[in-house]
Amino acid sequence: MLAMSHWATMRLVFLFLLISGHSLSVATEPANGRSDQPMRIVYIDAGHGGMNTGAVGVDGLREKDVSLDIATRMAKLLKKHTRYVTILSRTEDRFVGLRERTRQANQKGAELFVSIHVNSNPSPSRAGIEVYSLAAASHDEEAKAIVLREEGGFVESTQTIMPTSVMHGLRLAASQRISVPFGRLVLEELVASTGARNQGLRQASFAVLKEAMMPAVVAEVGYLSNVEEAEKLQDPAYRELIAEGLVSAVLKWESVVPIGSVQAAQAR
Numbered sequence: 001m002l003a004m005s006h007w008a009t010m011r012l013v014f015l016f017l018l019i020s021g022h023s024l025s026v027a028t029e030p031a032n033g034r035s036d037q038p039m040r041i042v043y044i045d046a047g048h049g050g051m052n053t054g055a056v057g058v059d060g061l062r063e064k065d066v067s068l069d070i071a072t073r074m075a076k077l078l079k080k081h082t083r084y085v086t087i088l089s090r091t092e093d094r095f096v097g098l099r100e101r102t103r104q105a106n107q108k109g110a111e112l113f114v115s116i117h118v119n120s121n122p123s124p125s126r127a128g129i130e131v132y133s134l135a136a137a138s139h140d141e142e143a144k145a146i147v148l149r150e151e152g153g154f155v156e157s158t159q160t161i162m163p164t165s166v167m168h169g170l171r172l173a174a175s176q177r178i179s180v181p182f183g184r185l186v187l188e189e190l191v192a193s194t195g196a197r198n199q200g201l202r203q204a205s206f207a208v209l210k211e212a213m214m215p216a217v218v219a220e221v222g223y224l225s226n227v228e229e230a231e232k233l234q235d236p237a238y239r240e241l242i243a244e245g246l247v248s249a250v251l252k253w254e255s256v257v258p259i260g261s262v263q264a265a266q267a268r
C-alpha cells in the first residue's frame with residue numbers, strides 16, 4: 001500500500017501543481033486522433049548509449065543494451081494507454097548527454113521522468129532492485145560510488161544548478177521532493193512485478209536528475225555483477241516484467257496526480 005496519502009505529501013503535490021509551469025504544447029497533441037483529452041507525457045530514459053557502455057555483466061551483457069530494450073518495451077506498453085505520450089531519450093545505440101536528457105524532458109513538458117539503469121557491484125552476491133531520487137549531494141559512500149560508476153567521465157558539468165528565478169527554484173525543490181513518493185511507487189511496482197529483492201529507495205546526486213522539473217527517478221533494475229540476475233536480465237520475458245512494473249507505477253501515479261490536473265492548475 002502506498003504511504004503517500006499523508007498530508008505532507010498532499011501539500012507537496014498541491015504546491016507542485018500550483019507552481020508547475022510546463023510548456024504543455026505537446027500535451028495536447030492528439031496521439032489517438034483526439035485533442036480534447038488531457039494527456040500525460042512520460043520521458044523514458046534508456047541509460048547510457050554509444051561510447052558510454054555502462055556496466056558490463058559477468059556474461060558480457062552490456063547495460064546500454066538492456067536499458068534500451070526495457071525502455072522500448074516500456075514505451076510500447078504505455079502507448080496502449082491512449083492518455084499517455086512517451087518520449088524516449090534514445091531509440092538506438094547512440095550517445096546522449098546526461099543533462100541533455102533532462103533538458104529535453106523539461107522542454108517537452110514531461111510530467112514524469114524514468115531513467116532506466118542496471119547495476120553492478122564488487123560483491124557478486126549483491127542482487128535486487130533499487131530506485132534513486134535526487135539528493136543535493138551524495139552523503140554516504142555507496143551513493144557516491146554509484147554516481148561515480150554511473151556517470152563518471154560523462155557529466156557535461158558538475159556545477160550545481162542555480163535556479164534562474166524564485167519560481168524556478170521552488171519548482172526544482174518541489175520536483176525533487178515529489179520524486180520520493182514516485183520513487184517509492186516505482187520500487188514497489190518493480191519488486192511486485194519481478195519478485196526481485198527490494199534494495200530500497202535511496203537518494204544520490206545523479207546529474208541526470210538535477211534539472212528535472214517533474215518527478216524524476218533512476219531505477220536500477222538489477223545487478224549485472226550477480227550471476228543469477230545477469231542470467232535473468234538476458235531473458236526478454238524478464239525484461240518485459242520490468243517494463244510492466246514501470247508502466248504499472250506510471251499508471252498508479254494517476255491516483256496521486258490525476259492526468260490533466262497540472263494543466264488545470266496552470267490554466268487557473
Ligand SMILES: [Zn+2]
Nearest residue numbers: 047054117118
Ligand atoms: Zn547505468
